[in-house]
Amino acid sequence: MAKRIALITGATSGIGEATARLLASNNFDLILCGRREDRLQKLSAELAALTRVHTLSFDVRNQQETAAQIASLPEEWKNMDVLINNAGNAHGLDPIQTGNVEDWDAMMDINVKGLLYVTKAVLPVMVQRNTGHIVNIGSIAGKEVYANGNVYCASKFAVDALTKGMRIDLNAHGIKVTGIHPGLVETEFSLVRFKGDAEKAGNVYKGLEPLHGADIADLVLFIITRPAHVVVADLVVLPTAQASATVVKRL
Ligand code: NDP
Numbered sequence: 001m002a003k004r005i006a007l008i009t010g011a012t013s014g015i016g017e018a019t020a021r022l023l024a025s026n027n028f029d030l031i032l033c034g035r036r037e038d039r040l041q042k043l044s045a046e047l048a049a050l051t052r053v054h055t056l057s058f059d060v061r062n063q064q065e066t067a068a069q070i071a072s073l074p075e076e077w078k079n080m081d082v083l084i085n086n087a088g089n090a091h092g093l094d095p096i097q098t099g100n101v102e103d104w105d106a107m108m109d110i111n112v113k114g115l116l117y118v119t120k121a122v123l124p125v126m127v128q129r130n131t132g133h134i135v136n137i138g139s140i141a142g143k144e145v146y147a148n149g150n151v152y153c154a155s156k157f158a159v160d161a162l163t164k165g166m167r168i169d170l171n172a173h174g175i176k177v178t179g180i181h182p183g184l185v186e187t188e189f190s191l192v193r194f195k196g197d198a199e200k201a202g203n204v205y206k207g208l209e210p211l212h213g214a215d216i217a218d219l220v221l222f223i224i225t226r227p228a229h230v231v232v233a234d235l236v237v238l239p240t241a242q243a244s245a246t247v248v249k250r251l
C-alpha cells in the first residue's frame with residue numbers, strides 16, 4: 001500500500017504518542033499535534049529515522065488557532081488520509097453538585113468542541129478527494145455513566161453521537177468514521193484528572209493490569225489498514241480485568 005498521511009491529536013503522551021510510534025514504522029507519514037512543543041520536537045526527532053514527521057503545536061480549544069495551524073501545512077502535507085481525534089482528558093471526579101465549572105468547561109471545550117474544530121479544519125480536503133478515515137477516541141465513559149463521571153461521561157457520549165453523525169453525513173463522500181471506546185488505559189490521563197496527584201492516579205490502576213497506550217495503537221493500526229470496502233464502525237475495548245465502567249477485578 002502507498003504511504004499515507006495521518007494527523008494525530010494529543011500525540012505528546014499516552015494513546016496518541018503510542019499510536020505515533022506504531023504508525024511511524026507502518027507506512028504512515030505523520031502530523032503530530034499537541035500543546036507541549038518540547039515533547040513534539042523530541043518525538044519528531046526520534047521518529048524522523050522511520051518516517052516523515054511534521055509537528056503542529058496548538059490548543060484544540062482555540063478554533064482560530066486550530067484552523068490556522070492546519071491551514072499552515074505545506075502543500076505536500078495537506079492531503080491527509082487519516083485523522084485520529086485523540087486529544088482529550090478528564091478534569092476532576094466530583095459529584096455534579098460540587099463540580100468545578102472550570103473543569104466542566106475544559107472537558108466540553110477540549111473533548112467535544114476541540115474534536116469538532118480539528119475535524120472541521122481537516123474535512124474539506126477529505127470531502128474534495130472523496131476519501132479519508134476519521135478515528136475518534138471515545139471511552140467506555142461514553143457508553144456508560146459512572147458515579148462522579150457526569151461531565152466527562154457527557155463529553156464522551158457526545159463523541160459517540162458525533163462519530164455516528166459524521167459517519168452518516170460523510171457516507172456520500174466515501175469517508176470512513178470509527179469510534180474506539182477504551183476502558184482503563186494507564187497513561188497521564190488520571191494524573192490530569194487528579195491535577196497531578198500521583199498517588200490518587202496510581203490507585204486507579206492498582207491491583208489489575210490496565211490497557212497500555214500500545215494496546216490502543218495496535219487497534220488503531222488494524223482499523224486504518226482494512227481494505228477500502230471495510231470500516232470498523234464502533235469498538236469497545238477493555239482490560240480483561242474490567243467488565244464494565246464500574247466492575248473491575250482487583251487483586
Ligand atoms: P494523556 O493525558 O496521556 O494524553 C492526552 C493528550 O491530549 C496529550 O497528548 C495532550 O497533549 C492532549 N491534549 C489535552 N488537552 C489538549 C488541548 N487543550 N489541546 C491540544 N491537545 C490537548 O491521556 P490519554 O492518552 O489516556 O488520552 C487520550 C484520549 O483517550 C483522550 O481523549 C481520553 O479521553 C481517551 N481515553 C483515555 C482512557 C484512559 O483510561 N486513559 C480511556 C478511554 C478514553 P498536550 O498536553 O501536550 O496538549
Ligand code: 8X3
Binds near residue numbers: 140149183184245
Ligand atoms: C477513561 C476511562 O473509566 O476513567 O475514559 O472514564 S474512565
